[in-house]
Amino acid sequence: MSEKTSKAFADLNLNPWLIRQCTSIGIKVPTPIQTNCIPAILEGKDVIGAAKTGSGKTLAFALPILQQLCEDPYGIYALIITPTRELAFQIADQFAVIGKPINLKHCVIVGGMDMVTQGKELAKRPHIVVATPGRLADHIESCNTFSLARIKFLVLDEADRLLGGQFDGQIGTIFKVLPKKKQCLFFSATVTDTLQKLKEVTETDVVVYEQPAEI
Ligand code: ADP
Numbered sequence: 367m368s369e370k371t372s373k374a375f376a377d378l379n380l381n382p383w384l385i386r387q388c389t390s391i392g393i394k395v396p397t398p399i400q401t402n403c404i405p406a407i408l409e410g411k412d413v414i415g416a417a418k419t420g421s422g423k424t425l426a427f428a429l430p431i432l433q434q435l436c437e438d439p440y441g442i443y444a445l446i447i448t449p450t451r452e453l454a455f456q457i458a459d460q461f462a463v464i465g466k467p468i469n470l471k472h473c474v475i476v477g478g479m480d481m482v483t484q485g486k487e488l489a490k491r492p493h494i495v496v497a498t499p500g501r502l503a504d505h506i507e508s509c510n511t512f513s514l515a516r517i518k519f520l521v522l523d524e525a526d527r528l529l530g531g532q533f534d535g536q537i538g539t540i541f542k543v544l545p546k547k548k549q550c551l552f553f554s555a556t557v558t559d560t561l562q563k564l565k566e567v568t569e570t571d572v573v574v575y576e577q578p579a580e581i
């Protein structure tokens with residue numbers, strides 16, 4: 367994918383309300399990963415995006431997901447999987463702040479918290495579920511209060527840490543209950559061998575953006 371540069375969020379086909387929300391929290395200019403991934407996501411493409419930590423990967427997927435969600439809101443619309451509790455809460459916070467004007471409902475499914483309470487939250491059909499693999503797999507195996515069968519988006523945040531390692535069993539459990547047709551957005555700090563392999567085997571036309579290293 368060729369590198370694009372952009373001066374404004376308005377150039378990325380984002381709705382004005384999303385741009386207003388960004389401005390209200392001091393986010394005025396898109397970062398390179400946002401400029402390069404948001405238009406492709408809005409076009410319905412699967413995207414693999416790599417850029418170093420702190421480069422704004424969360425909003426690169428959260429903004430286009432929120433825009434699409436607005437057009438056809440139903441829950442559970444998007445599933446975001448991330449390796450740690452801390453990352454899950456950080457991602458959920460960004461969704462909550464930007465999604466405030468549309469009364470976004472979200473829930474965080476991570477270990478160390480009450481399973482029953484989480485099960486009830488899932489049963490309320492939040493638009494966005496942000497989860498760590500272990501706890502989400504536990505819920506899938508132990509209760510039937512919710513369904514992930516109609517998700518529109520699957521996001522693997524820190525995808526290189528989620529694939530091809532310790533999380534394989536849990537990720538396998540989760541993937542089994544997801545619909546075949548969904549838009550897959552995989553973000554990580556580097557395009558590792560696993561992501562490269564995924565790109566080779568995936569049926570769809572995946573857009574890959576890797577932010578060039580700074581010189
Ligand atoms: P990454 O996932 O790439 O490590 P994050 O998405 O967590 O990075 O973003 C890191 C920080 O940068 C967050 O505090 C976020 O609010 C901020 N941020 C995101 N996009 C922008 C932007 N376009 N301009 C300024 N700050 C931004």
Ligand code: MG
Pocket residue numbers: 423424523524
């Ligand atoms: Mg991140």
